[in-house]
Amino acid sequence: MLEDELDRVLAGDYLGDLSSRPLEEIRFLRAECNGVEAKLSYMRRLVQGRADILVHELRHRSEGKDPSELPTLVESLPETLSDKVHAPGHERMVTNLLPPDIDEVTTELEALAGNGVLGSLSEVPDRDLEVILSRLASVDRQVSDQRRILHERLDRLSAELTRRYKDGEAGPETALDLG
DSSP states (O other), rough: OHHHHHHHSSSSSOOGGGGGHHHHHHHHHHHHHHHHHHHHHHHHHHHHHHHHHHHHHHHHHHHHOOOOOOHHHHHHHHHHHHTTSSSOOOOOOOSSSOOHHHHHHHHHHHHHOOTTEEEEEEEOOHHHHHHHHHHHHHHHHHHHHHHHHHHHHHHHHHHHHHHHHHHHHHHHHTTTTTO
């Protein structure tokens, strides 16, 4: 479960004293952090996409138009989602576009955002859409904060690995085993 993984990797003592840990353990910690970060990154993309759709729908309705039916919603997706092709923030190379536990992430998001809301958008009152949008904004902030901490941990783990290679504690024969 994502929450359990987050609790473990975000715990204050998760990294401990890196200089005393074996090389294999540091690589394992980095791989674990990368896995959790991939899930969070995927969750954030889903949250932002849903938020963009809800903002578009609320704007559509504020212009006096009827609520969007599913075919109209689907037809407008390219315009709705292309508005924010590149989000500002810390640049990191994406190593895994889809996390291994997609269903787990999607299920958690559905619980937060309302199951099936997008499929029945025309039936959802404006006020409910605003509440869901507020919930999504809160989730986005939380996920961003968690990703920031994970990125800091990944930076520390990479720095420790780099230090070991520079200091000769890890030989060139292990350099390609990047985990």
